[in-house]
Amino acid sequence: MNELKITPKILSKISLIINKMGISSLITEINIDSGNDIKDREEFGKKLVALIIDNLYKAENEIIELISNLKSISIDEAGEVDIIPIIKELLSNDKLKDFLKLT
Numbered sequence: 001m002n003e004l005k006i007t008p009k010i011l012s013k014i015s016l017i018i019n020k021m022g023i024s025s026l027i028t029e030i031n032i033d034s035g036n037d038i039k040d041r042e043e044f045g046k047k048l049v050a051l052i053i054d055n056l057y058k059a060e061n062e063i064i065e066l067i068s069n070l071k072s073i074s075i076d077e078a079g080e081v082d083i084i085p086i087i088k089e090l091l092s093n094d095k096l097k098d099f100l101k102l103t
Helices: 008-021 026-028 037-071 082-091 094-101
Strands: none
Touching: 008 037, 026 037, 026 082, 037 082, 082 094
C-alpha cells in the first residue's frame, strides 16, 4: 500500500469500525506522558493494538470492507490478506492518529 490517503469513505468506515467495536471512549482514555515522545508513541501504539485485537471480532465485515477499499481489491481477497502490515501502516499514519485522538 502506498501512502495512506484518508478519504471521507475511509474515515467513515474507520469511524464505523471504532463505534462497532465499542472502543471510542477507551481510545481517548489512553494517556501516556513520560516526557519521551518516542516511547510515548510506542506505548500508545501497543495499547491501541491491544484494544483493537480484543474487539476485532465485533466488526469483522466492516474491517474486510475497509481493507478492500484501502487495497482496491475484492471483498474475498481482502478477507485473505495479511492484516498485520495494514494495521501497522494505519497506526503509523499521523492523520489517522489525530483523528483517533478526537473520537
